[in-house]
Structure formats: structure tokens, C-alpha cells
Amino acid sequence: MMLPQFSHIQLLRFAGLFQYASVGTPFLRYRVVVDDLAAKQLPTSYAHLWLGCYIVFGIVYWYLTRDLGARERTPLRSGVQIALLVVLNLMAVAIGWFSQSGISALLLAVVAVVLPWLLPLRVGIAWMVLQNFSLVPVFASIREPAFSLSDAFLQSSLYSGFIVLAFVTALVTKQQVEAREEQRRLNAELRATRALLAESSRLGERMRISRELHDLMGHHLTALSLNLEVASHLVQGQAQTHVLQAQSVAKLLLGDVREVVSQLREDDSIDLTQALRDLVEGVPGLQIHLDLPAQFGIEDPRRAQVLLRCAQEIITNTVRHAQARNLWLGFELDPRRQMIIHARDDGRGASELVQGNGLSGMRERLAQFGGRVEIQTTAGRGFALDALLPLEGST
Incomplete structure (x- = not known):
């Protein structure tokens, strides 16, 4: 049985989806999630909001990455892309806020996979840094254990390694894809140039052959015909008959050579x-x-x-x-x-x-x-x- 073939872009996308699915494992025991939040004296609605933000995050991520591996991509307007990226970041931060945990960092790593594909490099790096430190208020809001502002900053810095790793992996993948596409384009240009050179060589060879036939064989056949013309006036009887026949053959050959030269030059494009x-x-x-x-x-x-x-x-x-x-x-x-x-x-x-x-x-x-x-x-x-x-x- 043949296994489906995925490009490395699609594999990167599926890895992000797997990370997203892993973050959702607490919902397999939804009742425990509700009780845990209640034990922290948090509203029960936090669990519902957490689940809602999680679903929205998944839908937006799927939409943004649906054609990353496709050869013909459907371009989104830059304003739409930025708006959807903002939604992803807000959902990730909201999930951390409502869950009172650091799982936002895992989702921001998923967002980092998308950034190199949708933003210029410098803008993507700036976005990655800003989204990483958007975790500071999330960690500062956690009650158990309580985080001071400096602790929250250090905690967000701790997660930056995962986010940078995801961003660089996606960036390297994008550069490899672009290099491969550029190579394919250059190969197409090389094949086209080779075909043009082959046509030029064919044309040059036909012209050389036509010149050789015209200049060499045509010249010699013309000289032969003239000499036979002279010989026909110098001989009598049976010999003259053969000379006239030879002169006729020489003229036919000269006509054939000229016809071949004309045909060669007719197709000289x-x-x-x-x-x-x-x-x-x-x-x-x-x-x-x-x-x-x-x-x-x-x-x-x-x-x-x-x-x-x-x-x-x-x-x-x-x-x-x-x-x-x-x-x-x-x-x-x-x-x-x-x-x-x-x-x-x-x-x-x-x-x-x-x-x-x-x-x-x-x-x-x-x-x-x-x-x-x-x-x-x-x-x-x-x-x-x-x-x-x-x-x-x-x-």
C-alpha cells in the first residue's frame, strides 16, 4: 500500500496542527477543567471561554495555512492576513488568561510557524518578539503560584526558545522552497535557451551546406558543362553523341543542386x-x-x-x-x-x-x-x- 506523499511544507503545517491538538488535551476531561478553575476561585465561564478561544484559534490557523503546500496558492490581501494573525495572537493570549497556565506559549509557537510565510522577515521577527512578551500579563495574572512582574517577564523569556525554534524552522523551510522554485525556473530558462541554440545550430548547418553545394558543386558542374560544350564542337560522330549526353547530365545535376540549395534556404527560419x-x-x-x-x-x-x-x-x-x-x-x-x-x-x-x-x-x-x-x-x-x-x- 502506497503511503501519501507530503511536502515538507505540509509536514510543517501538520506539525503545527499536532501541537494545537496537544494543547487541547485538557478538554478530554472537561469536568476536571471546570472543577480545577472553581478550586482557584475563578468563574466557571472561564472554561467555556477557554474552549471557545481554542476552537477559534484552530479554525483561523487552518484557514491561514490551508494552501501553504499547494503549488498554486490563493493569495490573501495583506490586511486580511494581518487581521487573522492578530486574531491568532489574541486567542492564544486569551487561552492563557482563562486557563491560568502557560499553554499560550505552545500556541504562540504554532503562530511562529506561520509568520515567515505571511510577513517580510524583519516584520516577522518584530512580530515574534512582541507576541512572546505578550505572555507577560498572562503570567502576571496567574494566582497559584503567584507571579511578580519580574517573574512573569523571566517566565516569558524562558518560552522564547521554543518560539524562536519554530520561527527559524519555518523560515529555513520557506527559503528552501524559494530556492527550489528558483532552480526550477532557471532550469526552464536553460532548456529554452538550449532549444534556441539547437534551432540556431540547425539553421547554421543548413546554410553552410547550401553554400557548400552552391559554391563548390555548382561551380564545378558549371565548369564541367562549359567544357563539355566546347568538347561537343571538337568531336564528331559517336563521340559527339556521348559528349552531348554527358553535357545533358551535367546540366541536370546543376539544376538538381540549385533546387536543393533553394529548398534548404526556404526553411531558414x-x-x-x-x-x-x-x-x-x-x-x-x-x-x-x-x-x-x-x-x-x-x-x-x-x-x-x-x-x-x-x-x-x-x-x-x-x-x-x-x-x-x-x-x-x-x-x-x-x-x-x-x-x-x-x-x-x-x-x-x-x-x-x-x-x-x-x-x-x-x-x-x-x-x-x-x-x-x-x-x-x-x-x-x-x-x-x-x-x-x-x-x-x-x-
């Missing part, structure tokens, strides 16, 4: 289909919808490379900055012999376009051939780009 399919295959966290012309051949190797690099830059920017789930990438040849790249994603967009090195490099590559880039973006409505490359003209 680089097919970008395989290179682009390799480029979009296996891009992490992004579904790319590729639309290619039926016959996608580019005669100029330099322009073919520009098109591939532009597609590569579009995909890279979408993965790194757009927070998109889908990218529509199409290539269209218009009547003016311009190849147009249409790119559109369903990401977050931007209210103001900030042009980085990638877009600047794309503009420079296209400008060398008289091309240009047109960009449209609005906050919350994704990013749209049209790159135009003339296939003839300016170089």
Missing part, C-alpha cells in the same frame, strides 16, 4: 515553439496559458533571441512581483510584419509603474530593432504588456 514551451513548463506557482502561431519561424537569430528573452523577463516579473495565479502569454504576427507579444496576468497590479532593470533591458533589446513596449497596470486589476518587434527593417 528558427522555430521558437519548443523553446517557448520549455520556458513555460513547470514555472512554480503560476499557470501560463501560451498561445503561439501555427507557423512560428523567425528568420533572424538575433530577433528570435530577443523574443525569447522578452518572454523570459515577463514570466520572471510575474512570478516575483505580480502575486498572480494565471499568465496569458500570446504571440501574434500582424500584417505589417511585426511580432507582438501580448502578456496579461491576474495579479495585484500597481497604481504606479516602477520600471526595474528587467523592463529597462526589454525596452533596450526591442529598441535595437525598432521595437517598443506598451504597459497598462492598475492596482487590483493585474498587469498587461504588449511588446512589438519588427521582423524586417531597422537593425
